[in-house]
Amino acid sequence: MTCDEARKNLPLFLYGELSFDEEELVEAHVDECAECRRALEREKAMFAALDAVEMVPGPEALAESRAELRRRLALAKAPLNASNLAAAGLWDKIREGFTIHFHFAPGIAQVAGAAVMLVLGFLTARVAPNSMLNWRSSGMIAPETSRVRYVEPVSPGRVEIVLDETRQRVLSGSVDDEAIQRLLLTAAKDPSDAGLRVESVDLLKGNSQSAEIRKALVYALQHDPNAGVRLKALDGLKQFADDPDTRQALTQVLLRDNNPGVRTQVIDLLVQRHTDAMVGVLQELLEKEDNGYIRMRCQKALQEMNASSEMY
């Protein structure tokens, strides 16, 4: 083996990816050649330097990813349960152009009062050209919109283009229907459209007896960046102001929300019931609150509870 050959093989030698015979040849050469022994040492130093830049995500990052996945799985599985399409795939059926029908007894639909129509956008199949631009999946309805995700030359003069496509489909049903509710829950979290979230939360709040919907309302109240959505969510939670979990969420909103309109409504709700825990919260709020109405409500509630306006 020559020096050139040996040096070319050093990384693979260190990775243990040479055949038995090749490894023997490198070892024999390095044993006899001082230059290549030094080259091997430099290679080892480079490997050590590479080891030092390894990025290890912290436990918080992993925990956040797991929590997000849990939320997304809950949303992903929702339509499966609701429409009895089971594991084999609402997703696939949607992608193949399968039409979903919801059947409701007319009476139930009337009692429900409101019918909602949801227009859903979703990704559909990928397409690629053959001799001309043909859909890869036969029988597909042409998409209404598409976006080029990336292009990749496959051979001289030919290219593969990957498109994201969006089609629209209309589903209608009662707001009391579980499948519709799940879609509304998804829409209520759509980060790209505050208007859609407001509408969805508004429709959901009438069903806040459901623990899942209440949880979604609490989430929207605590996390939605749009005050209009938060106010709608708050509306749906008013009747649960005595429920300990809801009350705790309201307390956090009172102390953290940057919108005085939201805080005003929350304080009106919270001060209806005087609890020992409220004293500390109201005192803390007074320390930083600059809205006159909220301060007045705070002070009045503290007086009624025979508590001081200052924190100790």
Added chain:
Amino acid sequence: MDEPELIRAAQQGDQRAFEQLVRLYDQSVLRLATNLLRSPEDANDVYQEAFLRVYKNLHTFRFDCSFHTWLYRIVSNLCLDALRKRKVRREESSVVETNEGVLDRMDTVEEPRADSDPARCLESKRVRQKIQEVLGGLTPRERAVFEMRHYQGMRLRTIGELMGTSEEAAKNCLFRATQKMRAALGDFV
């Protein structure tokens, strides 16, 4: 439950089994994506998309290959897509301007502690920067193969299988990556 039992249970809709399956692999998936993409946000995107795809397609898994291979095939394809897109958008810097000053998003990722000696610390920082530069200059395939071999310790045969290519092609990719690394780091190590 062992892994095949977990997979079968998850295929039948057992949510807890699916979660356990995720937990068997998700740490290394996040680590691979973080190292490869050098962006915690992009790594999380790959993590989410990979496990959602697994969830949606688990019923098609027929034990023709190991679950590890199947999962990592999804992950490596997603990472390659992300790297290609990034190449089109041009390489993103991990450094962003915020109201509180300049912030390196990679600071949220744990790195082994450098030496406490300031001179060595500086030198080690320069080497790290150089390595980042070289990693950024590798093609998506070279980067993926290098990452999987060097940091994940996968065999080239497995890497070839994951990337839909031969062991030989994976070996060539790794060879080119280490050659580029050696050429760039010549003066540093």
